[in-house]
Amino acid sequence: MAKQRPIFEKNNVLITGGAGFIGSHLCDELIKKNRVICVDNFISGNVENINHLLKNPDFKFIKHDMAEPLDLDKTPDLEAFKVPWQGIQEIYNLACPTSPKDYNKFPIETCLSNSHGTKNALDWAVKYDSKFLHLSSSAIYGDPVEDQPLVEEYWGYIDPIGPRGCYNEGKRYAETLIVNYAQKFNLEAKISRVFNTYGPRMKLTDGRMIPDFIRSAIANEDLQIYGDGKRVSSYCYIDDLIEGTIKFMDTEISGPLNFGSPKVYTILDIAHKIIEIAGSSSKINHKDPIPYLTKQGLPDIAKVREQIGWFPIISLEDGLQRTVDYMKGSRSVGLESVKI
Numbered sequence: 001m002a003k004q005r006p007i008f009e010k011n012n013v014l015i016t017g018g019a020g021f022i023g024s025h026l027c028d029e030l031i032k033k034n035r036v037i038c039v040d041n042f043i044s045g046n047v048e049n050i051n052h053l054l055k056n057p058d059f060k061f062i063k064h065d066m067a068e069p070l071d072l073d074k075t076p077d078l079e080a081f082k083v084p085w086q087g088i089q090e091i092y093n094l095a096c097p098t099s100p101k102d103y104n105k106f107p108i109e110t111c112l113s114n115s116h117g118t119k120n121a122l123d124w125a126v127k128y129d130s131k132f133l134h135l136s137s138s139a140i141y142g143d144p145v146e147d148q149p150l151v152e153e154y155w156g157y158i159d160p161i162g163p164r165g166c167y168n169e170g171k172r173y174a175e176t177l178i179v180n181y182a183q184k185f186n187l188e189a190k191i192s193r194v195f196n197t198y199g200p201r202m203k204l205t206d207g208r209m210i211p212d213f214i215r216s217a218i219a220n221e222d223l224q225i226y227g228d229g230k231r232v233s234s235y236c237y238i239d240d241l242i243e244g245t246i247k248f249m250d251t252e253i254s255g256p257l258n259f260g261s262p263k264v265y266t267i268l269d270i271a272h273k274i275i276e277i278a279g280s281s282s283k284i285n286h287k288d289p290i291p292y293l294t295k296q297g298l299p300d301i302a303k304v305r306e307q308i309g310w311f312p313i314i315s316l317e318d319g320l321q322r323t324v325d326y327m328k329g330s331r332s333v334g335l336e337s338v339k340i
Contacts, residue, residue, distance in 0.1 A: 010033065016066050
């Protein structure tokens with residue numbers, strides 16, 4: 001199909017996984033200048049993340065599993081967006097269960113979202129000649145074999161049949177599919193590789209370190225650290241990632257590009273900062289290390305800084321303060337029991 005010119009002043013932008021942590025923040029930013037179609041099946045997203053957008057006439061939510069095809073031209077809820085004539089100008093592909101606890105709970109769904117789901121999103125891009133941006137993951141690099149920041153040219157070291165294989169290998173397959181679709185159909189397709197990102201709307205029961213620490217600190221319970229707490233990682237605040245993602249889409253660069261913070265902190269650093277920010281009486285409790293725990297790699301962001309001028313600017317202290325404040329509010333209105 002020939003590229004469709006918008007008949008409205010605003011573009012139609014589609015976000016798969018739009019009710020999730022990252023996706024909902026992307027919806028918030030893109031709705032300011034676009035008409036946004038949010039597609040999600042709530043495996044790891046939650047309606048609370050987009051509830052404030054549902055009455056906006058420029059926002060449409062479609063509950064749908066991306067592993068199944070969907071004809072956007074014939075979707076009644078999109079009638080006002082005139083998709084058959086207006087088309088879809090941009091697609092952001094984020095649909096995938098992301099919780100560490102979900103890899104064993106939803107292994108098939110995780111595989112299919114990265115394979116069938118990515119294919120279905122790419123078929124939309126082919127039909128409407130949309131710009132396409134896939135949010136991949138640092139997980140494609142697997143376990144780092146050296147203590148050096150990971151560059152985009154590194155191929156990775158991954159166990160394809162291990163407990164995280166459905167996610168790690170799924171993300172790698174999705175990248176392969178995207179590159180080949182782009183070559184065959186001349187798509188403007190981009191790949192970003194997202195490293196540790198945190199902020200408001202992370203699921204409180206996700207099994208991730210920062211939400212776990214904050215939840216314990218707010219309750220004045222001991223923070224559990226497995227091992228000596230000296231392992232290092234980096235943490236990028238959600239607003240920085242969203243700014244970089246939109247900036248990437250606006251370029252002619254295809255990537256892949258790393259998105260993350262180059263600043264390194266130990267687990268103990270994070271624990272102490274959260275206790276201080278939360279005004280908590282919590283103590284730190286060390287437990288035996290978890291066997292076969294995956295070591296997290298650190299991002300080399302030289303390429304993204306040079307090519308699109310992006311680098312994170314929000315300090316860890318500021319980002320943690322915003323996240324603690326949000327999670328305190330979530331608890332006060334009873335959201336600790338829902339998926340955030």
